[in-house]
Amino acid sequence: MTTSADELVLLIDGATNYAIYMLDPEGRVTIWNRGAERIKGWTEAEIVGHHFSRSYPAEEIAAGKPAADLARAHAEGRVEEESWRVRKDGSEFLANITITALYDDDGKLRGFGKVVRDITEQKSAERALAGRERHLASILATVPDAMIVIEEHGRISSFSAAAEKLFGYAEAEVLGENVAMLMPRADRDTHDGYLATYRATGERHVIGSTRIAVGLRRNGETFPMELAVGETSSGGQRIFTGFIRDLSERRLTEQRLHELQSELIHIYRLSAMGTMASTLAHELNQPLTAIANYLETTRDMLADARTPELEMIREALDMAAGQSLRAGDIVRRLREFVAHGEVGRASEKLDTLVHEAASLGLIGAHEAGVRVIMSLDPEPHQVLVDRVQVEQVLVNLIRNALQAMQDCPTRELTITTARESAGCVQVTVTDTGMGIAADMSDRLFQAFATTKEDGLGLGLSICRTIIEAHGGRIWATPAPGGGTSFHFTLVRADPENADAG
Known part of the structure; x- marks a missing residue:
């Protein structure tokens, strides 16, 4: 004891x-x-x-x-x-x-x-911990991104206030439920499979990265979201925390910007048409006058009705028809240039594209004393483009070149094409004008940058938008002997996919 x-x-x-x-x-x-x-x-x-x-x-x-x-x-x-x-x-x-x-x-x-x-x-430690938890909770409550915490089998253990607002569920309704309930049906089995694979092999699909996914609200509505998932361990168990950002507004904004861009391009087409309209009447008058003369001559020759003149009659009629077609082609190309709407990309012959754009852009060039030089690569290049939009770029560069040479004694405009690389072709429009002022060279392709008294400063900016959207680039360099060369590149089309849109 x-x-x-x-x-x-x-x-x-x-x-x-x-x-x-x-x-x-x-x-x-x-x-x-x-x-x-x-x-x-x-x-x-x-x-x-x-x-x-x-x-x-x-x-x-x-x-x-x-x-x-x-x-x-x-x-x-x-x-x-x-x-x-x-x-x-x-x-x-x-x-x-x-x-x-x-x-x-x-x-x-x-x-x-x-x-x-x-x-x-x-x-004291408990109070400090509680204080930190309250601080963290207050931060998470004000963070605009939704936060969801799940355990390694996918069951929800935490659902922030932002998540409640985003998905439409109260936290009490989702705690203990599989996070797949917040996904469209097509993604649910895939998600559970990813978790099972990760538990077995450690192979990651989403964890530790940020990706674009689709969420499902309580009311059945789906929405695009940016999802970032991190991992930690607690008590020997894996815990995954997902931060979710709703991209709905961003997508709407991007769509609206695209619509505005399309509208701006269309407005520019209309503006370009206006600058060409003053010379169009004169240019059309020449072939139409020739048509009238040929037809009058034919009428006179038919009045005599002499057989030896039949060959000359046929020749005159051919010439009249050719001039009629030329006039009709000019009108057709102008209407197509101004037409609103996406044409869609297709494989086009670069030479044909250049000639068609020149038929519009060079209206009035001959009367202005401009010598036009076409130096096109003999190799037939196919390019993958929206034909109307790329022709718009060429027309703009040609019209700018003509205006730049109005007061110059030497007026030569050169259009050149050449292979730039295995995948691209380069197009160059060179003038013999006064060149670009030093203070404009750095902002030449910015919106509203212009040296023209009546210019909006949108032409070159739109050209850059179009060319970059086609996967190319556009730039300007001083031309040898004076003037400016504008260059842009286009992606070559795969000959096997020449008809691809």
């Missing part, structure tokens, strides 16, 4: 993180372990025989709390609470306190056992 009592004392003294002591029925200390000495500061010799209320704060002593605690323990058998206590040096600490009433075999109160643990640092 003595050995067991000694072992019990050793055990109690070894619990240095706990103040363990005994009280008699009146509350005087009878046993005081080393943990009590360390936590409260009094040695066993200093405290044994003294009332346990010594470690209570003064205001609690004045309120009678020590006696009330013992009375409650006696009545209930055991009392546990968290309360402030005082050390020997007067400092206070937050304690977890347990008071247990002890009885003898006859049921008579023998005293009380007390266990006290200093939880000041623990509570």
